[in-house]
Amino acid sequence: MxxxxxxxxxxxxxxxxxxxxxxxxxxxxxxxxxxxxxxxxxxxxxxxxxxxxxxxxxxxxxxxxxxxxxxxxxxxxxxxxxxxxxxxxxxxxxxxxxxxxxxxxxxxxxxxxxxxxxxxxxxxxxxxxxxxxxxxxxxxxxxxxxxxxxxxxxxxxxxxxxxxxxxxxxxxxxxxxxxxxxxxxxxxxxxxxxxxxxxxxxxxxxxxxxxxxxVKPVRVEVLVSRRKDGPAPYVYQKTIDGVLVSITVGLNTSRQYEGDSDHDEVGDFAGQRNSATAGWTVLCNDRAVIVGDKSRLTGWGDGIPLYHDQFIVITGIIEFRAKDAKKLPVTTTKRALDTSSDVWLESLVKMKEGMRVWISYTNQWKNHPREDQSVYWSDAKPMSLSQAIEAVSPRATKRRGSVALEFDPRKMKGVLPEPKESAPSGRRIVFSRPAEEVRLVSKMLFDDANEKPGIVGDKCFEIQLVKASRVER
The missing domain is CATH 3.30.565.10 (Histidine kinase-like ATPase, C-terminal domain)
Structure with a gap:
């Protein structure tokens, strides 16, 4: 055959x-x-x-x-x-x-x-x-x-x-x-x-x-002072395998959407914070892959504390830019990260380094009135990632033999304000309200009915504290 x-x-x-x-x-x-x-x-x-x-x-x-x-x-x-x-x-x-x-x-x-x-x-x-x-x-x-x-x-x-x-x-x-x-x-x-x-x-x-x-754009920004000794965010920038990686981590503002003019500057430092953009925002060629991530995906709980209410003031922004899209750490849906990519893993080390700056800062100021910081931050402006890098780069250092640009506010004396006195003794306040009432107040304060009850309660107390302080004066 x-x-x-x-x-x-x-x-x-x-x-x-x-x-x-x-x-x-x-x-x-x-x-x-x-x-x-x-x-x-x-x-x-x-x-x-x-x-x-x-x-x-x-x-x-x-x-x-x-x-x-x-x-x-x-x-x-x-x-x-x-x-x-x-x-x-x-x-x-x-x-x-x-x-x-x-x-x-x-x-x-x-x-x-x-x-x-x-x-x-x-x-x-x-x-x-x-x-x-x-x-x-x-x-x-x-x-x-x-x-x-x-x-x-x-x-x-x-x-x-x-x-x-x-x-x-x-x-x-x-x-x-x-x-x-x-x-x-x-x-x-x-x-x-x-x-x-x-x-x-x-x-x-x-x-x-x-x-x-x-449709209005969500605002993801950090506070930056242009003073040489003024407060500024952590900044890092480096090209890794043909991908330009830019990172900034700092304190956020309460402004969320384009046109929000009530909180364009720090002003009332005790004002409402934007929990939606706290955490990490990841950009790839100008597209925001994720906004306000607070999970292990972006390092929280991996060598640093898990995200909790104390860190609502912290925002990190990282951007990856490349003409070859295949080098970007993003999946085909364009809204999920490829966390196994080398460029992501190398960048995550610096993301955590920036987070530690501000985790330490919030630990220092725990139980201190936010108003104590307001004078020092009075000239700080909300800035996008590119604006923050442009403003901070004159103070940044370039490592010898490296193309990396880095600014760590901890390493420049006086950049980060420190409490003048020891923290006042704290008292724990615990109370319970019906879930629907908590959702109603959460919606009014944060435009989000699902904010955590602890944050809602803290904000309610903060509002009354500001009023009480004005009466006292």
């Missing part, structure tokens, strides 16, 4: 591929992926220069009947649409965005988002004067073959886009997706996720609308 040489099929079935591709991404992450694509378009439009985000917008609509997103970020070039944009994955020799600090790595973001939502998606784009559309419908999804998608010119002039950009409409939503898109709580969650993940772009002028409402 003569044996013949045959071949074995080694391609994934379309049903398996689509199912597995969407299984591990949440619905809100899918929406963020599509916004990421808009930003990538704006960066390509700038052709390596600085992007004027004030000229760009992204408009999103969620309803039980459809999802839509449109932008004015330059659109998709026809060549890119033909060869790359609708391909399921990125080829190893695809060098697009080699000089752009994007965060996409595998070329699945847009497709995964569309497949997650429904079975009918229309992608319409205009690049320059060239307008075309690509339709992905249920027939294509159910077809076993990986047939190429037709690229068509809209048949009616009214269907042309008015400006270079992209519009995506998804219909025939899956039942669970339709329920989420009609749920006000889910829409609020998406708004919060956008305000966190794209805070840096929003602060630079990008306009993102969700169901007609502009």
């Amino acid at each position: 003569k044996l013949s040489n045959d071949t074995a099929k080694a391609v994934p079935t379309k049903q398996f591929f689509v199912s597995m591709l969407t299984r591990d991404i949440s619905l809100d992450d899918a929406i963020l992926d599509l916004i990421d694509n808009c930003l990538d378009g704006a960066m390509r439009l700038a052709n390596g220069g600085d992007v004027d985000y004030g000229k760009h917008h992204v408009k999103i609509k969620l309803s039980k009947d459809l999802f839509s997103i449109e932008d004015n970020c330059g659109g998709i070039p026809r060549e890119v649409a033909i060869n790359y944009a609708f391909k399921m994955g990125r080829d190893a020799d695809d060098k697009r965005d080699a000089d752009t600090e994007t965060i996409g790595m595998y070329g699945v973001g847009m497709k995964r988002a569309l497949f997650k939502m429904g079975t009918d998606a229309l992608v319409k784009t205009r690049h320059g004067e060239d307008t075309f559309e690509v339709h992905i419908d249920s027939n294509w999804l159910s077809d076993k073959e990986w047939r190429e998608l037709p690229i068509k010119v809209p048949s009616k002039a009214a269907e042309m886009l008015d400006y270079p950009g992209t519009s995506i409409v998804v219909k025939d939503l899956y039942p669970g997706v339709a329920k989420h898109f009609a749920n006000a709580a889910f829409i609020n969650d998406v708004e919060t996720a956008i305000s966190h993940h794209f805070t840096m772009f929003l602060q630079r002028g990008l306009r993102i609308e969700l169901n007609g409402r502009s």
Whole structure:
């Protein structure tokens, strides 16, 4: 019997591929992926220069009947649409965005988002004067073959886009997706996720609308005095394997969202602190992967104390920047960290070092009135990571033989204020109130009904103490 040489099929079935591709991404992450694509378009439009985000917008609509997103970020070039944009994955020799600090790595973001939502998606784009559309419908999804998608010119002039950009409409939503898109709580969650993940772009002028409402950026800042002997945060900056790592750890402010003017300066040092941004915020190429993490993920409880109420004043910010997105310590969802990466593990050592500065500081001031610090901090301003590094760098040191820049406020005499007297004796106050009452007061004080009861009680006492002190004076 003569044996013949045959071949074995080694391609994934379309049903398996689509199912597995969407299984591990949440619905809100899918929406963020599509916004990421808009930003990538704006960066390509700038052709390596600085992007004027004030000229760009992204408009999103969620309803039980459809999802839509449109932008004015330059659109998709026809060549890119033909060869790359609708391909399921990125080829190893695809060098697009080699000089752009994007965060996409595998070329699945847009497709995964569309497949997650429904079975009918229309992608319409205009690049320059060239307008075309690509339709992905249920027939294509159910077809076993990986047939190429037709690229068509809209048949009616009214269907042309008015400006270079992209519009995506998804219909025939899956039942669970339709329920989420009609749920006000889910829409609020998406708004919060956008305000966190794209805070840096929003602060630079990008306009993102969700169901007609502009999204405000969350403010993640530390207090910095520009005085040579004034209080300043811990700062560290170094390039590790092609990734620029920037770290700052310091005291936070009470300002949370853009436009919060009541606490733009330290002023009332005993004022409300922003627990939402206490802990660690991690940025990758300007995207906030996590905001206000207080777990072992970012070092809490690993060689330093676990996070607790005393540390509500501490905020750490770390940013990773690289033109090769594969070097960033982030997963494909773009909102989870790859904590096994070498760049993350090396950076974590410095993150903990910065945390120890301020853990020691809060230990020193435990049981001392915060007002005792207010004079020393009176000229400190809330600053973002880049602003803090720029302000502190004249005081920082560069290690011999190293490109690292570092400023440790403990090593410069007088930078951190110390209590003048021993701590007054403390008394423990313990009382109980109904859970719903605690939630109600928490919502009023922190705009968060789920703040810890201990923090709510401490804040209530603090408010009354300030009033009592004014009466006493």
